[in-house]
Amino acid sequence: xxxxxxxxxxxxxxxxxxxxxxxxxxxxxxxxxxxxxxxxxxxxxxxxxxxxxxxxxxxxxxxxxxxxxxxxxxxxxxxxxxxxxxxxxxxxxxxxxxxxxxxxxxxxxxxxxxxxxxxxxxxxxxxxxxxxxxxxxxxxxxxxxxxxxxxxxxxxxxxxxxxxxxxxxxxxxxxxxxxxxxxxxxxxxxxxxxxxxxxxxxxxxxxxxxxxxxxxxxxx
Numbered sequence: 001x002x003x004x005x006x007x008x009x010x011x012x013x014x015x016x017x018x019x020x021x022x023x024x025x026x027x028x029x030x031x032x033x034x035x036x037x038x039x040x041x042x043x044x045x046x047x048x049x050x051x052x053x054x055x056x057x058x059x060x061x062x063x064x065x066x067x068x069x070x071x072x073x074x075x076x077x078x079x080x081x082x083x084x085x086x087x088x089x090x091x092x093x094x095x096x097x098x099x100x101x102x103x104x105x106x107x108x109x110x111x112x113x114x115x116x117x118x119x120x121x122x123x124x125x126x127x128x129x130x131x132x133x134x135x136x137x138x139x140x141x142x143x144x145x146x147x148x149x150x151x152x153x154x155x156x157x158x159x160x161x162x163x164x165x166x167x168x169x170x171x172x173x174x175x176x177x178x179x180x181x182x183x184x185x186x187x188x189x190x191x192x193x194x195x196x197x198x199x200x201x202x203x204x205x206x207x208x209x210x211x212x213x214x215x216x217x218x219x220x
Contacts, residue, residue: 004110006165008156008188009137010174011117011124012047013196015099015215016131019044020092025085026058029077033062047197048176050118050143051085052078082122089123090130096195098215103136112163114139116156118149118178139163150174151181156188173212174198180206194219 012018019040026046027037038058046057055077056063063070106113113136117124121142128134139162141155148154156172172183175196180203183190192208193215194200203211213219 002169003165004112005169005171006112006114006160006163007106008114008116008159008170008172008183010150010172010176010179010193010196011115011119011127013175013198014096014173014179014193015115015133016093016095016127018089018093018127019047019197021085021088021090022047022054024091025081025088026054028084028088029055029080030058030062032080033059033077035059035062044197048118048178050149051081051120051123055081082120085123090126093127093130095131095133096215098217100132102216103133107136112139112165113137114141114159114163116141116150116159116172116174116182118143120144150176150178151185153182153185153187156182156186160186160188175203177202177206180208183208191218 009015023040023043026043046054056074059077063073115137119142121144124140124142128137139159141159143149146154146158160170167187170188171191172179172188173191175193176198180190180192190208191210191212192203193212195214211219
């Protein structure tokens with residue numbers, strides 16, 4: 001008999017709606033640079049490649065033109081984001097409908113489960129704890145766990161190794177093109193979440209193996 005297949009999940013825009021907290025911390029940093037707040041819908045387009053890249057996008061045009069000065073300014077922005085998000089990251093975070101029930105069913109069915117996110121671990125762990133998912137998702141690979149992040153395959157391979165599993169039969173579930181590309185590179189099945197923060201057209205163009213219109217709800 002085959003062992004139950006592993007499932008790997010992205011966090012932001014896949015398991016939970018964390019965008020209001022991300023936007024709050026992003027706008028906190030923008031205020032420090034004398035910039036007006038971004039609409040939450042605008043911040044949505046910055047998400048997916050980690051907090052530092054998010055800030056580079058949010059501060060586009062406001063950073064110094066000199067590369068070294070820009071890097072120092074981005075370091076300062078990241079430090080401000082980290083300090084603010086440490087208490088902000090769990091304020092508005094909510095699981096998507098059906099996520100908890102689906103995870104419980106997978107867990108009870110013996111499926112190895114993990115989170116593979118580009119979000120720093122210092123924020124991922126508190127969010128999972130606040131949402132009551134620590135027991136269901138014992139393996140967490142964050143954006144700072146390895147030198148590589150999605151769309152590189154390394155985080156997925158690392159998660160599978162932590163679960164004592166290989167890529168055969170495994171599934172990566174996420175709302176970004178980074179998730180689909182990382183899953184393909186790792187040789188696992190991919191499911192793209194059309195309800196999340198990624199552009200549905202871009203996700204379809206990536207050619208995932210399946211698509212969810214809501215958590216666990218396959219389309220096509």
